[in-house]
Amino acid sequence: MDHSLQLLFTLALAFVLALIFGCIAEKLKCPALVGFLCAGILCSSNTPGPTADMEIAMQLSEVGVILLMFGVGLHFSISDLLKVKGIAVPGAVLQMTIATLLGLLFAVYVWEWSLASGLIFGLCLSCASTVVLLKALEMHGHLNTVDGQISVGWLVVEDIATVLILVLLPPIAQIMGVAPGGSEAAEPMTASGIAYVIASTLLHVVAFVAIMMVVGRKFIPWVLWQIAKTGSRELFTLSILTASVGIAYGAAAVFDVSFALGAFFAGMVMRESKYAHRAASDSLPLQDAFSVLFFVGVGMMLDWRVIIEEPWSILTMLAIIMIGKSLTAFCLVHFLRYPLHTSLNVGAALAQIGEFSFILAAQGIALGMTDQKMLSMVVASAILSIALNPVMFAMIPYVRRFSVRYFAWARAAAMLTDPYSVLPKETSRRMLMGQTILVGTGSVTRAVAKRLSDDDVPFVCISEDKSFAEELRSQKHAVISGDAADPMVLVQGHIVTAAQLMVIDIDPVKTLKIVEMAKQLNPDLNIMARAGSHDEVEHLKSEGIAKVYLDSESVSEVLTGNILDYYKKDEEQGEQGAVQSQSAH
Known part of the structure; x- marks a missing residue:
């Protein structure tokens, strides 16, 4: 096909297959996203038939992540973020640490992988997908609840931590003595060099947030007001897209902050404007369309042969993701004396992995810390965890009833209530x-x-x-x-x-x-x-x-x-x- 038509062909093929398989999934009483994943598998190079362009699909799905996180920011104020910092910060850090250790120990001592490969494997299992989390919260009506605020705050902390990890992977690879293609590793970084990298990364994040909170909070609402006075709906919608995509790209290019984090803070800043509700309604159709492309893109990454070759390994990874991570999050929320339903909802929401896991695995391959096979296994387990995540939410009422019936601690937790619910x-x-x-x-x-x-x-x-x-x-x-x-x-x-x-x-x-x-x-x-x-x-x-x-x-x-x-x-x-x-x- 003519290279100039690859974008149009990728969009057409992705949307057509997503629509067909999304409808089939709904008819079978499954979430539509399962159909979107199947559509991605069918239009990938790993299956016969027409093939969409992987690079274009990944870039389009990134736009979906940006618009979705921008929409969340529009409904999430700074005060909301600060209210959940007491649970989101320690919860995200501890959950990522425990999940990483589980993956690392299993990979090194059971599968006998190298320490470097085990570390990448553990890190891939530690971070949940922003898109899947938001879709799950939206589907079950939890996005604007306490449970949803905790989950979103948790993901914001995870995103910041993952950005820091991505920056630190090259020096970590040097310390472990690995290099791309088996070449000789560079000289290990000194302790002061590592401290400098950490401080520099945190400084970039703090600088971006400070600029958005101080300058952005005044400038962006003022711009929206000027555009709204023109009375042009087209210009207003364009200004929303410009703010979300432009700020997200600027955050990544200038401050080395992830697209998702940049878009999230852009939405939070725009929330200060009285046009926030209109901005949310105007961007919603685009959010939905491009989030479909995200799931199609994930499906395209799957090499289905790895499921046949390594079924038990993938099931083990799935168990760590859906049981290990979920139990860790549940216990952390429970020990901080939140109601039982909050512990269950947060645990279910985080029982999956996604986009950052793929980025970590790809970075690990580029640094010579792991191989392509591990990436295929991570993608396979991610797709299964995403497809099964709605099952976790469906099980919550049954788990809650069972726990309250047989365990005194569950009955005590169930009695805890949100003061705003009465x-x-x-x-x-x-x-x-x-x-x-x-x-x-x-x-x-x-x-x-x-x-x-x-x-x-x-x-x-x-x-x-x-x-x-x-x-x-x-x-x-x-x-x-x-x-x-x-x-x-x-x-x-x-x-x-x-x-x-x-x-x-x-x-x-x-x-x-x-x-x-x-x-x-x-x-x-x-x-x-x-x-x-x-x-x-x-x-x-x-x-x-x-x-x-x-x-x-x-x-x-x-x-x-x-x-x-x-x-x-x-x-x-x-x-x-x-x-x-x-x-x-």
Whole structure:
């Protein structure tokens, strides 16, 4: 094929096969990402048929990592990162250390590999995939929860540690006396030389973060504001892409920081802008498309012959990844006295490996520390761990029930609760009789809550975003952090004594789940919802929700007005009843 068409051919082949196998996977009740991995295997050079360009696929998948981490940064504030530093920093460092030692000891003493090869093997098993972690958290609704914040913070620390490891591998190779192609190793670095490399790397990371936090926090929101004033949607979307990809590349080129870390901090800085929500919605379709290419790219790296040649070795690697790493993370979170569900969710989220493992293995080959066969084994075990990761999450309810039933420590851990999952103790009884329950996150929910508070109308707010719940609680509002589709969360909001339910978040599927559960608990509830399009309005009305409001700039005023009208009518009916009673006497 003409070389100039390789990019187009790679995109077309990857998307077509990903769509076909993604649909097949969904039909078989498997996650779509399993289908994407299969698509990658089929379009690789290791299988017959058309072959996509590996180098192009890897670069496209890197764009997916950048956009995904940028999106996470948009929902993750500096305060969120600092809140979980007490568990994310020691947890990530200890988990990486233990996983590395497990791999190293097994490789050296069981498989009789060299010390250098064993070290690379252990390091490859120690770091989880950013993309897989985020997809798993998003799929199970944990991204904006405490569990999700801990997991993301954990990955940020892992990314920084891995960047440091990649810089230190050349001097480590010299110390171990290995060199590429079996050539004579260079002179080992001195202790002062190693200390200089570590200090230089950390200085680069600190310099990048400092520039982003000091300069970026003011400059990027200002640029967005200037572009938004033009009224051009195309320019605004382009500015989002420029910020995410440009900052990620600059971080790697100037500060030797990973693309993922650079994009993450770009998103965190942009979160300071009032256009953060619009930026997230504009970049979401591109995130989804390019993250598909990431999984296709991983599948392309697999040499399926290694599974036939080394089945037991790959199963051993898989056991270290899915059992060893998961148990390590579980124990660390548990010992720091987090609830049982947090320990289980973090353990499941980290039971996989991905992109950094491939980079470490490739660097090890380039330095002569290991061989191509180990890279093939790492890729095979990575694909299996990614495909089986949803199974880990599916097992959580069963593991939780079993643990609580048979182990006293599990029962004690299950009793630990997130203080934001229940109403504040100072919530007055008046707020829990005939109140309105608001379900949502963001500017509209914030505006409605403020107006109701100013008018002294009783309400309880339920939000899945813990940082948003913290913000409203700081303003003395009655707020619960949790999933409103969960009956226990609705019960915490005193749904039985509520007068109204207002679902503000725009998600028709989730809205119907919430409404269905709320009606079961309180059939007399007056229900209102918000929709993003005319089609969604008609769909929600056809499902029995009488009052559905189309999203607009003034939607918060419309919603608040309808809530207040309800209470005014109630008061008028009460006054009329009192007059009729007096006239009867």
